[in-house]
Amino acid sequence: MSLALAEHKKEDRDQQVPAIIAALGPKSIVLIGLMGAGKTAVGKRLAAKLDLPFVDADKEIEEAAGQSITEIFAEHGEAYFRQGERKVIARLLEAGPQVLATGGGAYMIEETRATIRQRGISIWLRAELPVLLHRVRKRNHRPLLIGRDNEQVMRNLMAERYPIYAEADITVESRDVPHEFIVADTAEALIRWLECEAKAAGAKGRGKGE
């Protein structure tokens, strides 16, 4: 690639940030996807790139409960955790713009999906089983996986959740590459989506004016 073209590409990328921020308004960028999809790692880097606050819903749930997620599951059960998760995400989405990483089960709750639709732009970090398994096996802190056949659990969750995750505004393929690549893909997908939305809104406005 010639230097001029490389420079041009870099300029395009630099222009992305103000364009994304302007088009985003008060909406949050909400990352969804299975355990191991890279929501936190990508979310943190995306927030830094866009100079937006990064918020991790699971961390906020732990702070609100004064317990780790593993302790909440063990002491109170999954239903109690889901209740807290729903409330905390509703509260977090009152603020914006921000990058919000949600736990893998959050988007499965109808009410949470509706709030995300209203106040955010959802991005599904989609990953294939081997990528997910490789990542979740590195740490052993997830209550849905502890003491279970990780591969079977993840297969079941993919079957159950992927059709719902597919309702997200944007899908980005999370691969086994440095996180920066996925951040770049996400920013590009976001800008394309925001442009389409702006065009659709413009066409609607013109239609009304006729």
Ligand code: S3P
């Ligand atoms: C869960 C995913 C976890 C955490 C909890 C339940 C799930 O978050 O919210 O253990 O139901 O998939 P991550 O997706 O960030 O690991």
